[in-house]
Amino acid sequence: MSSENTVYIVDDDAAVRDALGLLLSLNGYRTAFFADAEAFLQAWTPAMRGCMLLDIRMPGMDGLTLQKTLREMGSRLPVLVITGHGDVDSAREAFRSQAVDFLEKPLQEKQLVAAIEEAFQRQASDARASPAHAAWARRYASLTPREAEVMGLVVAGRHNREIARDLGISVRTVEVHKTRMMEKLEAASVADLVRQHLLYGE
Incomplete structure (x- = not known):
């Protein structure tokens, strides 16, 4: 113990x-x-x-x-x-x-x-994974509710236009939320975002 x-x-x-x-x-x-x-x-x-x-x-x-x-x-x-x-x-x-x-x-x-x-x-x-999980949790907690919604759709493979239609917002607004979300999660690319989500997001 x-x-x-x-x-x-x-x-x-x-x-x-x-x-x-x-x-x-x-x-x-x-x-x-x-x-x-x-x-x-x-x-x-x-x-x-x-x-x-x-x-x-x-x-x-x-x-x-x-x-x-x-x-x-x-x-x-x-x-x-x-x-x-x-x-x-x-x-x-x-x-x-x-x-x-x-x-x-x-x-x-x-x-x-x-x-x-x-x-x-x-x-x-x-x-061994705990520090990485903790870091992800801190970054994820910094997202706004809308940024978290956008993240969920991005990792599900949706494109900007599809996300805009699903959320009832403009493509430009999706791009802004997506950029901020990627910066907060320190994701270098969509592929990196998906990798982090599969490893830590569950």
Whole structure:
């Protein structure tokens, strides 16, 4: 277990957060607590290391939406989904967004520790790529929503005129957005942009 790793617990139930904090501290883990998805999003940085324990049902943004949002932002933080209301559809959605495990409350200590260690190992196996992923995430986060739309269409193989038609804007406006997007992502060419997107964007 790396001393750099933290278990980020996102759960609206204070009693659950306290119980998990005690259990994990007794097992030697460093922890950080968040009462809702919005609080975690405000604190998230690409440099975070460890894993998330993420409750599904929370006021505001639910856990599965947070999981998807983080992936779209370029997060490589492994996620363990926890729930008191497990169902097949939720599990399928969580794993589709690459959750490491789907754990039902009440959590079993041995199962939880094994899942956390698996999450840490998954992150360690990706360690060499992490700096590049983090750099991509920072660059991608700098795009405006329109620039991100243009990027998605460019990597899908659309030409400027097609993008203009799809977005209802002029070809000249597409060219401006495309130029700014390429500069922000430090892509030397469309081929380089596609390569970066396939490697890091997922």
